[in-house]
Amino acid sequence: MGARRDPDPAEFRPPARRGGRAGGPGRTAGGGGAVTAGQGGFITLEGGEGTGKSTQARRLVDRIRGLGLDAVATREPGGSPRAELIRDALLSGAVKPLGPVAEAMMFAAARIDHLDVTIRPALARGAFVVCDRFADSTRVYQGALEGVDAGLLAGLERVAVGPTMPDLTLVLDLDVAIGLARARARRGAGAADRFEREADGFHEGLRRAFLENAEREPERCLVVDASGDADAIAETLWLIARARFPALRRPNPGARP
Numbered sequence: 688m689g690a691r692r693d694p695d696p697a698e699f700r701p702p703a704r705r706g707g708r709a710g711g712p713g714r715t716a717g718g719g720g721a722v723t724a725g726q727g728g729f730i731t732l733e734g735g736e737g738t739g740k741s742t743q744a745r746r747l748v749d750r751i752r753g754l755g756l757d758a759v760a761t762r763e764p765g766g767s768p769r770a771e772l773i774r775d776a777l778l779s780g781a782v783k784p785l786g787p788v789a790e791a792m793m794f795a796a797a798r799i800d801h802l803d804v805t806i807r808p809a810l811a812r813g814a815f816v817v818c819d820r821f822a823d824s825t826r827v828y829q830g831a832l833e834g835v836d837a838g839l840l841a842g843l844e845r846v847a848v849g850p851t852m853p854d855l856t857l858v859l860d861l862d863v864a865i866g867l868a869r870a871r872a873r874r875g876a877g878a879a880d881r882f883e884r885e886a887d888g889f890h891e892g893l894r895r896a897f898l899e900n901a902e903r904e905p906e907r908c909l910v911v912d913a914s915g916d917a918d919a920i921a922e923t924l925w926l927i928a929r930a931r932f933p934a935l936r937r938p939n940p941g942a943r944p
């Protein structure tokens with residue numbers, strides 16, 4: 688999957704040099720400060736295969752940029768040149784024989800570089816960062832589904848992520864058969880990646896685990912029904928983001944008075 692629909696690699700160049708349902712109050716920024724007007728924020732999209740994360744991440748970034756604000760689109764695994772190399776190894780299945788603990792460590796290694804090179808510098812300059820998957824995917828894929836010990840994963844998360852947890856995580860929830868069909872259609876003749884190749888039961892487990900994970904952090908994680916059309920979902924996500932981040936409530940400079 689590494690090559691099939693990569694976003695613009697320019698997004699991943701080092702910057703020049705930071706289960707509730709929809710709604711809810713703001714929280715302390717993962718980047719280290721309170722979410723207030725004039726600051727950016729760290730938003731992640733999570734969910735199973737084909738739930739529309741990449742589509743919605745792009746749309747969210749476009750809307751933020753439409754306000755004249757700095758927004759960085761990124762993804763995991765990947766999001767920096769070195770982390771993209773690790774992505775290729777993980778999604779090819781080359782790391783799978785080493786077992787799920789080794790895979791979890793590789794995801795964490797990629798995350799360390801991604802945070803250092805892309806996410807933290809962007810947050811530090813006041814940008815919004817919209818990331819397609821992040822630490823919740825490790826909790827769900829490597830933890831809930833692959834059985835890696837929760838204490839070990841929590842330690843890895845502490846080391847890799849530290850205080851830079853997302854301010855807002857949008858969990859896209861969709862019937863598994865629909866998501867897999869969408870992912871298949873997108874892939875066309877291309878080969879399924881290491882995780883897409885897993886059995887249907889694995890994907891059902893992912894859906895449940897994402898919902899359970901969101902329930903444990905309802906302030907940060909909002910579950911959104913991803914079965915509607917992409918425009919309607921984008922509108923819902925935008926309303927949630929605007930409710931969470933004061934900076935997104937400014938008027939659109941391109942809009943007619």
Ligand SMILES: Nc1ncnc2c1ncn2[C@@H]1O[C@H](COP(=O)(O)OP(=O)(O)OP(=O)(O)O)[C@@H](O)[C@H]1O
Binds near residue numbers: 734736739742870873
């Ligand atoms: N709301 C929607 N309705 C119908 N099709 C959609 C919708 N959202 C996205 N799609 C299409 O479904 C496919 C998968 O979407 P997308 O790549 O955004 O999902 P994803 O969650 O990022 O997938 P993955 O986790 O497998 O990478 C794409 O072809 C996309 O155009």
Ligand SMILES: Cc1cn([C@H]2C[C@H](O)[C@@H](COP(=O)(O)O)O2)c(=O)[nH]c1=O
Binds near residue numbers: 688820823
């Ligand atoms: C971050 C992260 C990802 N994964 C898995 C989930 C997906 O199957 C792939 C990424 O592919 P996508 O098309 O970009 O969604 O990697 C994981 O198992 N653990 C993680 O931490």
